[in-house]
Amino acid sequence: MKSSERKFAEGMLYTDMYQLTMAQLYFHRGLHEKDALFEHFFRRNPDYGSHKAGYSINAGLEWLLDWMAEARFGTEEIEFLRAQTGRTGARTFDDDFLDWLAANGTFDGISLQAIPEGRVVHPNVPLTVVQGPLAMAQILETPLLNHLNFQTLIATKAARIREVGRGNLLLEFGLRRAQDRGASAGARAALIGGADFTSNVGISKVLGYPPKGTHAHSMVQVFMALGEGELEAFRAYADIYPDDCLLLVDTVDTLESGVPNAIKVFEELRKAGHEPVGIRLDSGDLAYISIQAAKQLDAAGFPDTSIVLSNALDELVIWQIITQIQEEAPRYGMDADHIINRLAYGVGTRLITSDPASALDGVYKLVAICEDDAWVPTLKISENREKTLNPAHKKIWRLYDERQKATADLLALAEEDPAAADTLLLHHPSNHTKYRTISRDEISAVEPLLVDIMVNGKVVYDLPSIEEMRAVREHDMERLDHGVKRLMTPHIYHVSLSQKLWNLKQGMIQAVNGDEEQQVPTQI
């Protein structure tokens, strides 16, 4: 796609067609400027099949705000809509609506609250709350989800990989297997979630990090094809990058050729006054080869060089590698921790795609609409009880126990203040037999999670740096119970409804189910 076309494709019409057909309907019914409240949340943490996440890391907000700041209904957008026709050839959008859209189709009326980027977040908790004129809030649904779903998915994967990798150096290598330009957002999310750096040069500049990388197999192949060998290739690399010499040792035979050749070059470097960085392993039994490579490096006097691992890594593979090293290293007279501590991880495909959980199921649901200056809660019932909406204008609170660990997120009506209550009744969101009672003195802190981001189209929030987001993530991770962070079968973190919200929801469900009329909203 040419960049001129990209500007259009990813501008204001970067949305689903039905948002626009609905907006026109609202316009003709005089509903388009009615104040509406939509909540964005996801229903399940990423489930990777053999393992799954017990938490997620929120990300993507800043880029959504960047998109909102630039998106406009310009002439080209309006004329494209004017050219749309239905089955009979009649125009889909009429002039009245298009005139309104051209003049008023902005986000100037939108206010937005959100949980900040980098925070640990949980299913069914509103991460973003959008308030504004119905038509524009509706059109915003698709681009909002597009920006937030993916980055949250990837930040979560990065956090898991970092946890399993004991916080060792983690590099994002996924550009070549990424989803076209999804690579940029994926790299950003990886940096927020746990990667230290990315190999992606362009996005590194935008995000303010140095790009990382050394060399590929092709460099060694070139030297071999020209009648020189792996050793000459390594020497050439060391010659140009004497203080940053990290050599890929598996082009020919890792333990017979690659590591011995690397050691020769490392010795030459050291004689010339430079310390080598290390080696990279990209194939084979990475745990076994790490042990053997470490053994050779130690024996040669290079016990501090890094061993960078790559090739289809993810949190499960890294966990397996570390476990295998713990088991096997002693057989070779090696200290497992010494090997594990020198590992670094280059993670490509499975981080940038969150394989095999390739999407977060974030949704954007109408929870209330303003009528006669009051919020009328809205409901969508599902046969799957867990998917029935939590209605109404709400506030979100995180409760910490005596150990300063997060014990539950509480969804409450906007006017409630759980910090002021003596006892809190926490309802399971869909199962009426499950609830918890906590007395206020068991709670060390009650923290509101949503912050004001945008008020009437103006950003009122100091956008944090990625470094700040990382600090937020680390702080939240420390306050998360160990069981929730477990690689497999994590504890289920409690997301609960307040008594008042529970009562409202049940009343609304009964009103619909018990009545032939499909409405009866309960005014609050």
Next chain:
Amino acid sequence: MKSSERKFAEGMLYTDMYQLTMAQLYFHRGLHEKDALFEHFFRRNPDYGSHKAGYSINAGLEWLLDWMAEARFGTEEIEFLRAQTGRTGARTFDDDFLDWLAANGTFDGISLQAIPEGRVVHPNVPLTVVQGPLAMAQILETPLLNHLNFQTLIATKAARIREVGRGNLLLEFGLRRAQDRGASAGARAALIGGADFTSNVGISKVLGYPPKGTHAHSMVQVFMALGEGELEAFRAYADIYPDDCLLLVDTVDTLESGVPNAIKVFEELRKAGHEPVGIRLDSGDLAYISIQAAKQLDAAGFPDTSIVLSNALDELVIWQIITQIQEEAPRYGMDADHIINRLAYGVGTRLITSDPASALDGVYKLVAICEDDAWVPTLKISENREKTLNPAHKKIWRLYDERQKATADLLALAEEDPAAADTLLLHHPSNHTKYRTISRDEISAVEPLLVDIMVNGKVVYDLPSIEEMRAVREHDMERLDHGVKRLMTPHIYHVSLSQKLWNLKQGMIQAVNGDEEQQVPTQI
């Protein structure tokens, strides 16, 4: 990301750092302008776990060419590289190299052959062959793979869904769950591979298709919250879109409320001289509900209205729905085919992410380098024999049997002409015990697959429209054996080496394995 930043992030530095550190090394060794030959291919068709692809659909080339046409080493790119430093604070890239890059870092020396978009393609067959100066051909690796891997992945998924869905209307709905801007490439690939339309408005314009969509649950919720019901919401929709009335019937209760209300509105429409389009089902047991909804619609005199299905569809789910309708429809006195033929499919998440095979493993490998005016083949041996490279400058042929079905793709040395041979020996690419002998008269056609796309930086190829790519895809699909197209356990399509290529490869492997020197390329 602001669009000014995006221009940089996704310009010439939309590549991996190591491509640039290697380019600098080639520059200092005087190798940077040596003519090199790289091949792009993938190793495995997408494997979705419970089912897998027996073929893939090639896509992405035009957008790669668009990227190449715009990418430049401008001042900002060069200055960013100049600012990069290593561990000791010394600059990573020196002025000589950066001066060369600023003056010569273009794709003007690159020539490119490729298999056209829309064609059926197979593992280990070069889809793209890049010839040009080593440094720039190396830098191109990452952006080439980024553009081609993803679109081929998604086009393949779309083709599978279309096959299972019997060619019925297929709509791409994935923008909200897509990978940020990966949505645009995904929508394009879906249209090439098998989707008729997308709901994504912006990309529809760029690609020349009308965007599709009707309404969401939120529209019905709005009417309910304001004291009106589902019926009023449907009437409002029919009022504005009388000739394109497709109603989402599962906001309250599909069979008790949604379908009866839709029928009321359809009757009103018909009285006013309009024929309704149909209904959409987005939850529940879609096969069962389709049967019951069809029964209600038939009884009311609307046997021709569409039933659009959505909600976590993919080829496996659609196959299950069709099978279930075939089994259950007769129990309700319904004709299964009549129901199946009126189905249309809105596929979101699992198409745009190719869930759960979220990446294609496409690679870009150096296969030859020019020395003294001759191509010297290059090798990379792998412990996994299947991953050992097929070396040398090659041509690719597709062989068709007497039934006009494709029977094998043949990789041969560039100077070979299989069309002229009396007998063809087709070697399994890695297993020496497996080969096939075919006499020329069993072969109805021998087709060269690679076409010239770019010669010395100039596009020499008439870029086909998406309609033309679709025709190519359909033609190739017709010539593919049924077993290869099977949803599960597909036959393995033969990708073979010619005798001469086999001999060359074996000779090179033996030269490396039988010698302490890790080189000995075989001149051809």
